[in-house]
Amino acid sequence: MVGADPGGMAVPDAQLPAPRRRRLLGRRATPGAGEAMDALATGVEIASALRDGLTAPAASGAARRLRALLDADAVCLVDLDGARTWAGPEVTDDALVDEVLRTDRRAARGDVAALPLRVRDEPAGVLVVAGAVPDGAARKAAAFVSDALHRGRLESSADAAEQAELRALRAEISPHFVYNALTTIASFVRSDPARARELLLDFALYIRHNLARHGEYTTLAGEFRAVEAYLTLARAVLGERLRVQVRIAPEVLPVAIPFLALQPLVENAVQHGVERAEGGGSVQVSGEAQGEDCVIAVEDDGPGMPPERAQDVLAGRGTGTSLGLVNVDRRLRAVFGAGYGLVIETAPGAGTRVVVRVPRFHPGVVAS
Amino acid sequence: MTGTSGLRVLVVDDVAPALDEMCQLLREAPGVASVEAAGDALTALRLIQTTAPDAVFLDISMPGMDGLELAGLLGRMTDPPTIVFVTAFEQHAVSAYGVGAVDYLLKPVSAERLTAALGRVNRVRATGAAPAPAVDELAAVPVELGGRTRFVRRADVRFAEAQGDYVRLHTRGGRHLVRIPISRLEEHWRGVGYVRVHRSFLLAVHAVQELRSDVSGGLLAHTDVGDVPVSRRHARELRDRLLDAATRGEFDSGARRDGR
Numbered sequence: 014m015v016g017a018d019p020g021g022m023a024v025p026d027a028q029l030p031a032p033r034r035r036r037l038l039g040r041r042a043t044p045g046a047g048e049a050m051d052a053l054a055t056g057v058e059i060a061s062a063l064r065d066g067l068t069a070p071a072a073s074g075a076a077r078r079l080r081a082l083l084d085a086d087a088v089c090l091v092d093l094d095g096a097r098t099w100a101g102p103e104v105t106d107d108a109l110v111d112e113v114l115r116t117d118r119r120a121a122r123g124d125v126a127a128l129p130l131r132v133r134d135e136p137a138g139v140l141v142v143a144g145a146v147p148d149g150a151a152r153k154a155a156a157f158v159s160d161a162l163h164r165g166r167l168e169s170s171a172d173a174a175e176q177a178e179l180r181a182l183r184a185e186i187s188p189h190f191v192y193n194a195l196t197t198i199a200s201f202v203r204s205d206p207a208r209a210r211e212l213l214l215d216f217a218l219y220i221r222h223n224l225a226r227h228g229e230y231t232t233l234a235g236e237f238r239a240v241e242a243y244l245t246l247a248r249a250v251l252g253e254r255l256r257v258q259v260r261i262a263p264e265v266l267p268v269a270i271p272f273l274a275l276q277p278l279v280e281n282a283v284q285h286g287v288e289r290a291e292g293g294g295s296v297q298v299s300g301e302a303q304g305e306d307c308v309i310a311v312e313d314d315g316p317g318m319p320p321e322r323a324q325d326v327l328a329g330r331g332t333g334t335s336l337g338l339v340n341v342d343r344r345l346r347a348v349f350g351a352g353y354g355l356v357i358e359t360a361p362g363a364g365t366r367v368v369v370r371v372p373r374f375h376p377g378v379v380a381s
Numbered sequence: 382m383t384g385t386s387g388l389r390v391l392v393v394d395d396v397a398p399a400l401d402e403m404c405q406l407l408r409e410a411p412g413v414a415s416v417e418a419a420g421d422a423l424t425a426l427r428l429i430q431t432t433a434p435d436a437v438f439l440d441i442s443m444p445g446m447d448g449l450e451l452a453g454l455l456g457r458m459t460d461p462p463t464i465v466f467v468t469a470f471e472q473h474a475v476s477a478y479g480v481g482a483v484d485y486l487l488k489p490v491s492a493e494r495l496t497a498a499l500g501r502v503n504r505v506r507a508t509g510a511a512p513a514p515a516v517d518e519l520a521a522v523p524v525e526l527g528g529r530t531r532f533v534r535r536a537d538v539r540f541a542e543a544q545g546d547y548v549r550l551h552t553r554g555g556r557h558l559v560r561i562p563i564s565r566l567e568e569h570w571r572g573v574g575y576v577r578v579h580r581s582f583l584l585a586v587h588a589v590q591e592l593r594s595d596v597s598g599g600l601l602a603h604t605d606v607g608d609v610p611v612s613r614r615h616a617r618e619l620r621d622r623l624l625d626a627a628t629r630g631e632f633d634s635g636a637r638r639d640g641r
Contacts, residue, residue: 211491213489214489214491217487217488217489221487232624234620234624238620241594241596244596245596245597248596248597256595257594257595257596257597258593258594258595259592259593259594259595259596260591260592260593260594261591261592262590262591262632263589263590263591263592263623263624263626263627263632264627264632264633265627266620266623266624266627266628267624267627267628301591
């Protein structure tokens with residue numbers, strides 16, 4: 014855990030005085046232990062300065078430290094577009110850099126050397142070193158910089174992948190529900206045009222909410238409105254088989270939550286708790302304040318499930334609409350922290366209650 | 382509220398069924414005197430110059446000159462009509478308010494939402510002409526109790542219920558019958574945190590502890606002195622007022638639980 018975080022290197026730092034004390038006591042110290050730790054710390058600093066590439070603002074710090082480490086007159090980091098980050102007096106290196114980029118091999122004139130930087134065997138730039146620097150040291154520095162660049166790219170692609178995964182985790186509209194709703198509305202167009210019109214307005218609201226892309230967050234008021242539109246449609250489809258109660262305390266209406274953090278839970282309750290239950294069932298949705306938290310509960314009186322199944326569902330081993338629960342769980346944890354996932358209370362024959370707890374005020378989370 | 386004549390409105394939309402639908406909704410809406418239709422921006426401009434409508438309901442995405450451009454032109458008139466945008470997609474909301482629209486409707490439009498938009502149009506048109514709010518005469522209401530006159534403080538009233546020409550004021554301390562039509566009471570109390578939620582009920586926004594819905598049309602506002610039915614056409618305004626009040630933190634003071 015600690016090793017994964019450059020900040021964790023503070024731990025070896027704290028142990029630095031130990032070898033020095035030994036030296037004071039006249040014992041044989043491990044040769045160069047202090048210097049090794051210093052070099053390691055410098056290495057970590059260089060690596061983190063290169064996280065955003067060779068020409069990001071932080072890269073000049075890396076060039077400065079490399080220059081000190083190599084005891085060079087000057088060090089220059091060159092990216093593939095030829096943009097340069099210098100430490101020390103600039104020297105003319107255009108021909109050398111061109112040669113390295115063309116041949117992908119080390120090139121030198123006098124005491125100026127240019128070395129290729131590679132990430133995954135692809136050219137990534139050039140390291141220029143001026144001054145009396147041993148060739149081996151320059152090569153090691155080039156390898157180290159290449160490594161740091163590689164790691165930086167891995168980190169940013171991991172960030173991008175996480176963002177993409179969060180976007181992909183948006184709940185999907187259930188085609189099953191959409192066609193049932195449209196069929197029901199088509200029938201009411203004949204028998205009860207006014208009701209057909211009302212249902213179409215609810216359908217528009219439901220679709221609008223589900224297609225929303227403009228912001229990551231909505232208010233609980235907005236999410237509840239979409240849930241009520243969904244339930245109105247579901248009730249039109251299922252008739253008396255579905256009984257519904259929605260309760261919300263006004264103080265939690267402005268609470269910011271990710272889009273569709275609630276609706277998939279309600280759809281799940283209707284599909285698992287009511288559609289499959291003989292004689293139908295009831296779904297209750299509530300939102301209220303409890304201290305600094307907002308507590309939202311979605312409850313059905315359907316068949317329920319063994320608690321182990323609920324654990325499987327949250328672990329992502331479920332199927333069908335239960336995947337909607339995992340999506341919500343992950344998105345809530347990603348936004349509010351690991352402690353803010355779903356809690357499922359269930360047992361066979363005892364219905365299912367899914368509880369969402371979110372902070373009422375969370376810095377940085379603002380509904381659009 | 383702009384006198385007895387009612388609003389004269391123009392609807393502009395290039396999609397014919399959408400234009401028909403909006404005209405139909407406006408003709409059915411109370412307070413609308415006349416409705417004209419235009420299928421494009423140029424026809425609309427000509428009609429605006431000849432008939433000078435009070436309000437224009439304007440589609441945003443149209444071929445040729447779009448709604449935002451037309452609104453920009455209208456903004457340079459000396460006495461421009463009030464503009465309400467109507468659109469299928471909400472990406473334009475910010476620019477719509479930028480050109481001075483008073484409201485922004487999403488298609489398909491519900492009758493309740495249209496009523497709210499007309500209310501805004503009327504309020505905007507009345508601004509300036511409206512007299513300063515009258516002295517707050519009804520901050521306390523005299524009631525007869527055992528032959529003596531006492532005063533019920535408005536702040537104690539959770540909701541008022543119409544009973545013919547009387548209203549029954551519901552407070553934590555009890556219920557009091559007062560001779561005043563609920564519409565008169567509404568005029569006095571509307572600006573100070575009360576909202577009409579039903580033909581027979583006027584509700585204190587701060588008194589709502591919970592909204593309860595069975596999604597088949599029944600909506601109740603729960604207060605500590607009883608539940609108040611909310612009719613479908615008033616539901617939206619109540620929800621908006623509750624969200625506004627909650628956003629301002631008005632439910633966090635604990636005041637309502639103390640009855641103050």
